[in-house]
Amino acid sequence: MQTDFLVIGSGIAGLTYALKVAQHFPDKKVTIITKATADETNTKYAQGGIAVVNDLEKDSFDKHIEDTLIAGDGLCNKEVVEIVVKEGPARVQEIIDWGAQFDKDAEGDFKLGREGGHSEFRILHHKDVTGREMERALLDAVEKASNIEFIKHCFVIDIITQHHLGYLVTKSTPDINCYGVYVLNAKNNRIEKILSKITLLATGGNGQVYRTTTNPSIATGDGVAMVYRAKGRIENMEFIQFHPTALYEAGKRGQAFLITEAVRGDGGILRNINGEAFMERYDERKDLAPRDIVARAIDSEMKITGTENVFLDCRHMDMEKFKEHFPNIYEKCLSIGIDVAVNMIPVAPAAHYSCGGIKTDEWGHSSIRHLYACGECSSTGLHGANRLASNSLLEAMVFAHRCYVDSVSSYEQVENLPDIPDWNASGTSEPKEMILITQSLKELQQVMSDYVGIVRNNVRLQRAIRRIDLLFEETEGLYQTTTVSPQLLELRNMITVGYLITKAASFRKESRGLHFNTDYPYKSDLVQNIVL
Known part of the structure; x- marks a missing residue:
């Protein structure tokens, strides 16, 4: 199959880009592929909202920029921060024009929330399901575009580069080109190739690498792993944001309710x-300190008291306002026997967001030609060592727009695609035991949670590397000899991502932002990004 623009991922980043390209080039074909259903994305689970300066009398770009830089703890790219904050209002207006609805008061003004690290009320929201509302609006708009093709249940295996034409490709190879991707089509269980002049990765996060995460089951770091295998540049993977307050349910693994x-x-x-x-x-800002500080404080309290959770007390709050603003949370708590008017909510930190990822420039270029990345899978320089709350949806829309602007201007200059060979599956057979995959996944999640969590040290990181190396060796053996499946592909990607997180953490000889190493409890004078 051949297309003009290929989009991998159907969250806010991928859909925004696809919609803009399709409208700009009505005669070109835009293809979106997703490994699950159209709306099963990290975007869908974003509750809080989107941070944007929308009232210049009470707020300012400078304040939002400063809040972002403070949260990023010295590693933000200031130029990128200014781009995102200043271009943000126009991008938010676009999604409103596409039909997204944000909560308003009786006078018709937007209700603005405030979250940790923000100096002003600037969070637009749709109750406590903001991401779901934005996803809905974008999907409705995409459905009306006649030149967008949506392929669901299609799992990307690898990015196609000169490597697949028989050339030796290394990290130092100049001008690595992306020609498209090999995919596993779950409908016919065949491995196919989708070729494209321009490819955008918008594959989301990697929270499933940990035992407990707020991310859905699809968040397995596929884009980051594919780019690393294709010899592209990956940056700052050690900065994994743990959301301080995921609903604690004893014995539960996997996705936790945020x-x-x-x-x-x-x-x-x-x-x-x-x-x-x-x-x-722990902090003079108390409960509204940035997430890294709150998560470490909770982790400390749990260790001091020997418990697996702390509590969020909402009993003193106006319950009618709570039900209006947080209906989803109220109903979820009630469904497990917690009345927030009477009971405190048990909470514990859970893996939430990856601040690092595929290294890009200010136009979304990865280090591989004709391959763009935006959204959580990318490392644009906005978040630095710690993402400011509700900046992620904003970043996704701003960079989707910038990827669109750059790619449509360069499309005509992209050379014709070479003859790409079909996937070679000779010598492989059906796996005899799925437990080899499922048990390895459990081991990886256990290692990452116990050794590469909120607080780290050198001994834990060394242990994690040794165990991940063994998991990699075993899984590569499976990959080389058995027919690929979505489960095997996800495990392979998660092992790669686990390795990248751990390796980057071992290279950082300091504590900064989301990375806290008890062997190096202070910041060093050397402020640098870790690029792998």
Whole structure:
């Protein structure tokens, strides 16, 4: 199959890009592929909202820029921060024009929330399901575009480069080209190639590398792993943001229900098992400190008290307002026997967001020609060592637009595609035991959670590397000898991502932002990005 523009991923980044390209080139074919259903993305689970300066009398670009730089702890690219903050309002207006609805008050003005690290109320939201609302609006707009083809249940195996034409490709190879991708089509279980002059990776996050995450099951770091295998540049993978307040349910693995930071923005108070409001001991901003500080504080309290969770106290809040702003959270808690008006909500940190990823420039170029990346899979320089709350949806829209602007201007200059060979599956057979895959996944998640979590040290990181090396060796053996399946491909990608997180963490000889190493508890004078 051949297309003009190939988009991998159907979250806010991928859909925004596809829609803009399709409208610009009505005679060109735009193809979106996703490994699950159209709306099963990290975007869908974004609760809190989108941070944007929309009232220049009460807020300012400078304040939003400063808040972002402070949260990023010295590693943000200031030029990129300014781009995202200043271009953000226009991008938000576009999605409103496409039909997204944000909550308004009786006078028709937007209701603005405030979250940790923000100096002003600037968070637009749609109750506590903002991402779902934005995804809905974009999918509705995409469906009306006649030149967009949506292929669901289609799993990308690898990016096609000169490597697949028989050339030796290394990290130092100049002008690595992307020609498209090999995919596993789940409908016919065949491996096919989709060729394209321009490819955009918008594959989302990698939270499933950890035992507990707020991310859906599809968040397995596929884009990052594929680019690394294709010898592209990956940056700052050690900065994994743990959301401080995921709903704690004893014994549960996998996706945890998110209790948005906006609850604390509206007055929720964190308390330990003894009922003490503990955040004042860790930061003068208390419950509205940036996420890295709050997550480490909770981790510390749980270790001190020997418990697996702390509590979020909302009992003093106006319950009618709570139900109006957080209906999803209220119903979820009620479904497991927690009445937030009477009971405190048990919470614990869970892997939430990857601040690093595929290294890009200010136009979304990866280090591989004709391959762009935006959204959570990318490392644009906006987040630095720690993402400011609700900046992710904004970044996705701003960079989707910039990828669109650059790619449509360069499309005509892209050379014709070479003759790409079909996938070679000779010598492989059906796997005899799925437990080889499922058990390896459990081992990886255990290693990452225990050794490469919120707080790290050198011994833990060394242990993690040794165990991940063994998992890699075993899984590559499976990959070379058995017929590929989505489960095997995801495991392979997650092992690669786990390795990248751990390796980058071992290279950083300091504590900064989301990376805290007890062997190096202070920041070093050398401020640098870790590029792998």
